[in-house]
Amino acid sequence: MSPTPLKNQLFAEFFGTAALLCAVIGSGIMAVNLSGGNNGVALLANTLATVFALYVLIETLGPVSGAHFNPLVTLLMWSKGQMAQINPARAAMFFIVFQLLGAVLGTWLAHAMFDLEILQTSHRLRAGAGQWLAEALATAGLILVILRAPAGKASALVASYIGAAYWCTASTSFANPAAVLGRMLSDSFAGIAPASAPAFVLAQCAGGLAGLGLAHFFETSAESTV
Numbered sequence: 001m002s003p004t005p006l007k008n009q010l011f012a013e014f015f016g017t018a019a020l021l022c023a024v025i026g027s028g029i030m031a032v033n034l035s036g037g038n039n040g041v042a043l044l045a046n047t048l049a050t051v052f053a054l055y056v057l058i059e060t061l062g063p064v065s066g067a068h069f070n071p072l073v074t075l076l077m078w079s080k081g082q083m084a085q086i087n088p089a090r091a092a093m094f095f096i097v098f099q100l101l102g103a104v105l106g107t108w109l110a111h112a113m114f115d116l117e118i119l120q121t122s123h124r125l126r127a128g129a130g131q132w133l134a135e136a137l138a139t140a141g142l143i144l145v146i147l148r149a150p151a152g153k154a155s156a157l158v159a160s161y162i163g164a165a166y167w168c169t170a171s172t173s174f175a176n177p178a179a180v181l182g183r184m185l186s187d188s189f190a191g192i193a194p195a196s197a198p199a200f201v202l203a204q205c206a207g208g209l210a211g212l213g214l215a216h217f218f219e220t221s222a223e224s225t226v
Contacts, residue, residue, distance in 0.1 A: 004064055006085055006094070012065035013095050014102040016057045020069050021106030021182035022113075023053035028189035029114045042189055043166065051163035058155035067155075070176040071096040072208045076143060079212075103182035111186065122184055122191030126171060127199065134169035135200050136207035141165060142175045143211025148218065177201045 027049030031042035058067040066082075068074045077083055078092040085091035111118050141161060149157045165173030174180055174192070180200050183192045192200065 003084055006091060009065035009091075010094055010098045012061045013068060014098040014105075016061045016065070016067055017069045017099045017102030017178055018106035018109065019057055020050075020053055021103045021179065022110045023049050023106075024179065024190050025107050025110035025182065025186045025188060026113060029110065029116070032189045033114075043172070046190060047163050047166040050166070051159045054162060055155050055159035058158060062155065065095075068095060069099060069102075069178065071099055071178055072139065072143070072176065072204060073146060074099070076146070076208065076212065099178045100181055103178040104185060107182040107185045110188075116188075120185060120187045120191075122187045122193050124187070124191045124196075125193045126196045130170045131196075132171075132199055132203040134171035135174060135203035136210065138165045138169045138171065138173035139175040139204040139207030140211035140214065141207075142173075143208050144214050144218075147212070147215035171200070174200060175204060175207070177204060180204075 024046070028042070028046045031045035035041040035045065057069065061067045066077065068077065074083075074092050074095040078088055081088070083091050083095075108118050111120065142158070142165070145157050145161045146154060162173060162175070165175065174183065180192060180197050183190050184194050184197050185191075
């Protein structure tokens with residue numbers, strides 16, 4: 001079977017990230033509209049929509065591009081030599097650009113669906129050591145799940161992990177710099193203020209490295225017992 005053309009992979013990453021952010025932002029808006037001010041109900045609805053969307057997107061677009069939808073995942077795959085293109089570094093750069101563009105488009109589509117102003121920035125501050133630690137832990141867990149998932153089970157495991165991390169982390173588990181960008185452009189339930197975004201991304205990068213280290217530790221531990 002011939003490899004999927006890069007342009008198809010880039011469109012898959014663009015479309016998938018846009019659809020994911022549209023689901024995250026749109027479900028947050030709908031949840032607030034219907035929950036009557038109950039933030040727990042709103043978060044539950046936001047979580048379920050994200051989990052279902054993520055599972056479907058990974059299942060359908062994974063065979064095309066790997067369904068990264070996340071710059072940190074792309075950098076991870078590049079570092080491990082799993083970008084199959086002739087020029088992996090160039091492909092990884094384009095993946096990230098298209099993911100970021102998709103995040104912006106998905107956010108704007110969510111606003112358009114609910115007749116909101118398209119161009120926004122969030123005023124929802126998310127700051128403090130607990131939030132940053134939460135993002136680092138959430139991202140570390142995500143990377144560990146991706147690297148340790150048995151063949152054919154990544155979609156279910158990643159979606160399940162994100163759903164759990166929504167509720168057990170103080171930050172509600174962004175774990176994705178592209179998601180930070182999209183949510184920064186939405187003054188809605190799922191938003192994050194621009195002032196809070198850089199620290200979130202730094203925490204995610206630190207968590208990504210920790211997740212990579214954990215996966216390597218478990219891999220080497222398993223090999224040493226054989």
